[in-house]
Amino acid sequence: MSETKVPAAELATFCLGCFGRLGLAPEEARLTADNLLFANLRGVDSHGVIRLPIYAQRLRAGGFNSKARPQVVCEHESAALIDGQHGMGQVAAMVAMELAIAKAGKTGVAVVSVKNSNHFGASAYYAMRGLERGMIGLAATNAGPTMAPTGGREGRLGNNALAVAVPAGSHPPIVLDMATGAVAWGKIFLAQQEKRKIPPTWALDKNGSPTDDPNAAADQGLIQPFGGYKGYGLSLLIDILAGVLSGGGFSTHVRTLYQKVETPSQVAHTCAALRIDAFLPLADFHQRVDEIIGLMRSCSRAPGVERIFVPGEIEHETQRRRSVEGIPLNAALQEELRVLGAELGVKAPF
Amino acid sequence: MSETKVPAAELATFCLGCFGRLGLAPEEARLTADNLLFANLRGVDSHGVIRLPIYAQRLRAGGFNSKARPQVVCEHESAALIDGQHGMGQVAAMVAMELAIAKAGKTGVAVVSVKNSNHFGASAYYAMRGLERGMIGLAATNAGPTMAPTGGREGRLGNNALAVAVPAGSHPPIVLDMATGAVAWGKIFLAQQEKRKIPPTWALDKNGSPTDDPNAAADQGLIQPFGGYKGYGLSLLIDILAGVLSGGGFSTHVRTLYQKVETPSQVAHTCAALRIDAFLPLADFHQRVDEIIGLMRSCSRAPGVERIFVPGEIEHETQRRRSVEGIPLNAALQEELRVLGAELGVKAPF
Numbered sequence: 001m002s003e004t005k006v007p008a009a010e011l012a013t014f015c016l017g018c019f020g021r022l023g024l025a026p027e028e029a030r031l032t033a034d035n036l037l038f039a040n041l042r043g044v045d046s047h048g049v050i051r052l053p054i055y056a057q058r059l060r061a062g063g064f065n066s067k068a069r070p071q072v073v074c075e076h077e078s079a080a081l082i083d084g085q086h087g088m089g090q091v092a093a094m095v096a097m098e099l100a101i102a103k104a105g106k107t108g109v110a111v112v113s114v115k116n117s118n119h120f121g122a123s124a125y126y127a128m129r130g131l132e133r134g135m136i137g138l139a140a141t142n143a144g145p146t147m148a149p150t151g152g153r154e155g156r157l158g159n160n161a162l163a164v165a166v167p168a169g170s171h172p173p174i175v176l177d178m179a180t181g182a183v184a185w186g187k188i189f190l191a192q193q194e195k196r197k198i199p200p201t202w203a204l205d206k207n208g209s210p211t212d213d214p215n216a217a218a219d220q221g222l223i224q225p226f227g228g229y230k231g232y233g234l235s236l237l238i239d240i241l242a243g244v245l246s247g248g249g250f251s252t253h254v255r256t257l258y259q260k261v262e263t264p265s266q267v268a269h270t271c272a273a274l275r276i277d278a279f280l281p282l283a284d285f286h287q288r289v290d291e292i293i294g295l296m297r298s299c300s301r302a303p304g305v306e307r308i309f310v311p312g313e314i315e316h317e318t319q320r321r322r323s324v325e326g327i328p329l330n331a332a333l334q335e336e337l338r339v340l341g342a343e344l345g346v347k348a349p350f
Numbered sequence: 351m352s353e354t355k356v357p358a359a360e361l362a363t364f365c366l367g368c369f370g371r372l373g374l375a376p377e378e379a380r381l382t383a384d385n386l387l388f389a390n391l392r393g394v395d396s397h398g399v400i401r402l403p404i405y406a407q408r409l410r411a412g413g414f415n416s417k418a419r420p421q422v423v424c425e426h427e428s429a430a431l432i433d434g435q436h437g438m439g440q441v442a443a444m445v446a447m448e449l450a451i452a453k454a455g456k457t458g459v460a461v462v463s464v465k466n467s468n469h470f471g472a473s474a475y476y477a478m479r480g481l482e483r484g485m486i487g488l489a490a491t492n493a494g495p496t497m498a499p500t501g502g503r504e505g506r507l508g509n510n511a512l513a514v515a516v517p518a519g520s521h522p523p524i525v526l527d528m529a530t531g532a533v534a535w536g537k538i539f540l541a542q543q544e545k546r547k548i549p550p551t552w553a554l555d556k557n558g559s560p561t562d563d564p565n566a567a568a569d570q571g572l573i574q575p576f577g578g579y580k581g582y583g584l585s586l587l588i589d590i591l592a593g594v595l596s597g598g599g600f601s602t603h604v605r606t607l608y609q610k611v612e613t614p615s616q617v618a619h620t621c622a623a624l625r626i627d628a629f630l631p632l633a634d635f636h637q638r639v640d641e642i643i644g645l646m647r648s649c650s651r652a653p654g655v656e657r658i659f660v661p662g663e664i665e666h667e668t669q670r671r672r673s674v675e676g677i678p679l680n681a682a683l684q685e686e687l688r689v690l691g692a693e694l695g696v697k698a699p700f
Binding site: 174302 | 454589649
């Protein structure tokens, strides 16, 4: 059994079926499945259906409360706070994003924070919600502590992530979706397998020293923040805007997705929307974004560089391709999903 | 003549006198002088009185319009756009920040963008304006194009900068103030003098290839964005939120401070304020920020690390020290300021 490609719609139906059996309401199951497939379609497989088994495990164990209904804790003209009640991160974040968009529609700008939430998948999914409505969207989340502050050697900050989506005119939108870690663990594991050194900016060994040895990194080491102390600062800032400001979990109070599956993970988010025509006519903005995209793409290139991209462009092209070709699933993931489906009585589409 | 230390108040009076002779209104002269001294006090000497001579040159040549009065172009409950009329960046940015704070006081959150502005000095100066009023502040600016998008070898983005200030309880505020470039040119020039190699993530040579040779960097090379393509994305995002959204200059339309001193530089900014008690009681927030600061500081340390800092802590301590000891000025800068003062009929305090 090797890699196969599965049509996104079939994979979504499979996820939907699983989430239904796991107790999610139909609309919540649909939203969560759509969020996972969004990531797979855009080539961000780390946030796609690979997360279905752990989501299932947490729904069964209680770490995700399938009966949660997000509550608005307090509300102002351009600000609100949501209590996710320890349910699906996707559900709470979408309530927050839609509320931010509605408020920004009236006042120009709004921020909605979320406490008592969980892993919410790909950040860009929420940030992009305002694009069709002439809005710039932002979604950020904290995560269980896996990075140290600069100079440290213990996990005190998550690989906190941020996405911002900006509508363009004739070009695809600009979508910056980035974690604050220098690299994903997967790349370090790959270097181990291939017996390659890693750049010394990627990871720390267990003593907190930068290392170019992937084995030293994997042996109780930590990922470094991207870009040194600036990445540390941005990660801390996301934790403040999400965890601290919302009254939710932050720093060591947050648990990773894979720790204590029976216990809420105390993840917090923040979502924001900005209505472009509160500043200038939307058509002007579209034309200006097209121009800045053109200025990036047309920049003369360094040796060996074939093309210059703007953020989100590669994901956009992957989405177009995978919408036709399907989502590639490796053998191990197929087997894992098949077993889960069998347990839940949902037939896998491969 | 060697380095001397000058009391901040005396240096401020000198700047104030110069700006008055250069045609700024008293309040604008005071604000701009205060902004330069703020940077020097905090140890950010690159944005301090070292800029006075070029500011004077632009005020005389017309690149800074000394008679400008910032105008509100459009206004909504939580959003506004300011036209800086090509005057002092400090003046336009402060109008924007105060308007954002006033609006956030009513609605919870506000964003005010600025077009037709100029160099505004240290970003943290504006971001910190809301601290005493229970607000998180943000100030960002674009700048003349000196960085390439990832893969490029021409300046298409400025070393765009961002500051965010967060009030704490018993600790100093968290103040993240960062440019999106990997390093300041000054550090590359220093490596040249000392015949040291530089990390390959700092600069590109004139062909757009990363280089560890500071001479190759200085010979028509470019600074790299910090943290690779993530820094590029953040720099582009700042240009969109400042230059594109405001209807002002962006990318190659912006000029650096030292280019064409007789022509407005088309710099744009964006300022934002968030009222903390729209989300949770301010006292709770203060306690929670103190806790996260404590969690960073108390993290076990890597070998050779004496202390872990949070953003803004070093600058805060420098400010306390320099408030007592004065601002260090090297011989060359003393001479430059003395000459300027003599031209303007303002006596230098050293």
